[in-house]
Amino acid sequence: MNGPLRSASGTGPGQQVRKRALSRPAIIVVLALAATVGILLALTVFPAEPGTGAGGTGHPGKTPAQFIAPHPAPLRMVVAGQPVTRVAAGLHSLAYGTNTGGVYLESGRTGLRRIAVLTRPVEVLSFDSTGRWLAAADTDMQLAVADTRHPQAPVIRQRLQVASRYYSGLPPRMLAIDTTGSHVAVQTDMIAVYSLRDHRPPHWLDFSNPCDSPDDLAFVKGDLIAATQGCVNVWNSSTLRLYRRAYPPTSGKARIGQGRVLFGTFSHVFLLNYRATDPLPHPPVPGPENPKPVLGRVIADKTISTRRSPVQPLADDGRIAAAEQDFRLTFWDTASHRILGHTPLPVSPSCAADKKQATAQFYSSLSPDSKTLTVTAVCGPARTGLAPEEEQRRTTYHHWEIAYPTP
Numbered sequence: 123m124n125g126p127l128r129s130a131s132g133t134g135p136g137q138q139v140r141k142r143a144l145s146r147p148a149i150i151v152v153l154a155l156a157a158t159v160g161i162l163l164a165l166t167v168f169p170a171e172p173g174t175g176a177g178g179t180g181h182p183g184k185t186p187a188q189f190i191a192p193h194p195a196p197l198r199m200v201v202a203g204q205p206v207t208r209v210a211a212g213l214h215s216l217a218y219g220t221n222t223g224g225v226y227l228e229s230g231r232t233g234l235r236r237i238a239v240l241t242r243p244v245e246v247l248s249f250d251s252t253g254r255w256l257a258a259a260d261t262d263m264q265l266a267v268a269d270t271r272h273p274q275a276p277v278i279r280q281r282l283q284v285a286s287r288y289y290s291g292l293p294p295r296m297l298a299i300d301t302t303g304s305h306v307a308v309q310t311d312m313i314a315v316y317s318l319r320d321h322r323p324p325h326w327l328d329f330s331n332p333c334d335s336p337d338d339l340a341f342v343k344g345d346l347i348a349a350t351q352g353c354v355n356v357w358n359s360s361t362l363r364l365y366r367r368a369y370p371p372t373s374g375k376a377r378i379g380q381g382r383v384l385f386g387t388f389s390h391v392f393l394l395n396y397r398a399t400d401p402l403p404h405p406p407v408p409g410p411e412n413p414k415p416v417l418g419r420v421i422a423d424k425t426i427s428t429r430r431s432p433v434q435p436l437a438d439d440g441r442i443a444a445a446e447q448d449f450r451l452t453f454w455d456t457a458s459h460r461i462l463g464h465t466p467l468p469v470s471p472s473c474a475a476d477k478k479q480a481t482a483q484f485y486s487s488l489s490p491d492s493k494t495l496t497v498t499a500v501c502g503p504a505r506t507g508l509a510p511e512e513e514q515r516r517t518t519y520h521h522w523e524i525a526y527p528t529p
Contacts, residue, residue: 191453191463194522197496201226201234207243209521211489211496212270213253216523219244221514225258227270238266238277243514246297246308251341253490255303261293263310267303267318278303278318285312285326296339298346300359307339307346315346315362327357328364337376338383347396349376349383354396368396377486379438386433386445393438393456434484439492442527446484446497453527462527469520473501488526495524 197216198206204220211217215229223240225247242262249256259265263282269275284290289311296309306316307327313336314324327348336348336355346357351373356366370376374387383394434446442462443454449469453462473482482499489495503516 189453189462189527191451191465192525192527193465194451194467194497194524196468197521197523198228199519199521202236205519206521207500207519208245208247208258208485209496209498210247210249210256210487211494211523212249212256213490215253215270216494216496217247217249217256217258219247219258219260223260223264225256225266225268227256227268232273235273237268237270237273240264240266245293246295247487248297248299249487249490250299250301250303251490252301255299255301257297257299257306259294259297259308263294265294265306265308265316267299267306269303280306280316280318280321282308282310282316283314283324284310285314296336296348298339298341300341305341305359307341309336309339309348313339313348325362327355327362338378340378342378342381347378347383349378351376354383354394356396365401366396366399367402368394368399370394375432375434377435377438379443380440382438384435384438384443384445386435386447388432391433391435391443391445391454393443436484436486436497437488437495437526439488439526444495444526449482449499451497451524467497467499467520467522469499470501470518473499473518473520482520493526495526497522497524 197209198218200206201218201220202224204222204224206218207221208219209216212227215227218226218228220226221243223242223244224236225238225240225244226234227237228234237256238258240258240260240262241264242260244258245261247256247258254269254271255267256270257265257267259282265280265282267278267280282294284292292310294308294310296307296313298307299305304317304319306318308314308316313327315327316324336350338349340347341359344359346359346362348355352369354368354370354376355364357364370383370385371392372387372390374385374390377384379393381395381397383396385392385394431448436444436446436451438444438456441456443456445452446467449467451465451467453464454460455462469482482501485498485500487496499520501518501520503513
């Protein structure tokens with residue numbers, strides 16, 4: 123009775139039924155495997171549509187498939203026994219300015235070393251676009267410029283000036299140095315350009331309201347650019363002639379990026395391509411006949427915070443932009459307008475919880491290779507009208523280093 127069942131050559135009806143019954147599980151397994159492979163292939167070959175992630179605006183563009191917001195790493199709060207007031211990112215190095223005027227450079231190759239000494243707290247600190255020249259100025263209007271590639275070279279020193287004697291007590295607010303280390307632009311009551319090689323009197327740049335009091339100042343590819351809350355002025359860095367002006371759609375904090383300006387308001391972040399404006403007539407024509415082209419491109423619309431607080435732009439490397447609001451950093455892919463991620467700044471509770479102070483003052487520096495971002499939060503006292511020494515004593519500083527993301 124068992125013989126026909128073991129026979130390989132049998133073709134009876136019972137055996138055909140058994141063959142079909144036994145092959146159904148195999149068919150199910152094969153189909154399941156095929157479906158699984160098809161799904162995996164679909165996920166591999168067809169990535170998600172950019173700009174449709176959480177916080178995105180749905181605009182097309184190339185964005186990273188996965189993004190992890192970089193975590194801020196605390197930097198030195200004290201150097202040589204003195205509080206650090208400013209930091210700046212160089213090329214594989216960091217610069218520190220202290221409360222007593224010391225200027226220090228730190229790198230993995232040389233460690234920490236002092237390169238200049240000023241007389242008062244360091245107020246502004248800036249590298250040139252190559253990371254070679256470092257300029258620092260203190261609250262006593264003293265300027266020092268050091269060649270970081272040649273530590274033995276003498277430090278260039280200069281006494282800064284103000285345009286009007288009524289602003290004699292106003293400290294420098296912005297500072298930029300060109301790639302030759304021979305010209306420094308400084309913002310006090312106006313912008314002055316100092317020639318460090320021949321020590322001629324400063325050249326005061328021409329201005330017209332509402333284009334004064336810049337938020338950022340930089341030498342960029344033969345231009346000297348001042349980005350203010352009302353407009354962007356562009357001078358030829360050789361002739362110091364104002365030849366271009368651009369106006370954002372609305373006023374806001376400004377930060378100069380890669381051939382464009384990053385603006386932040388209470389609810390928006392947008393970019394302005396100042397190079398797209400027509401050159402100004404010479405001399406510039408003031409008044410309403412001077413056109414105001416609207417060149418803003420919104421990359422974030424009411425997507426950062428529901429609380430009404432200013433957005434402070436920090437950096438733009440041409441692909442990813444960073445801004446701060448409510449002690450939190452936000453990163454965007456500027457091509458797709460997609461929010462890539464958020465990361466909090468671990469600021470002390472005393473600064474964040476001070477209701478009498480609207481917000482801390484933030485200062486940032488992006489390294490010449492766009493790999494390192496430094497952020498400083500200055501938390502001043504809630505009371506106003508204090509003596510400068512008392513105000514300085516009550517001011518606290520917080521510094522972070524952030525590995526700037528790449529797409």
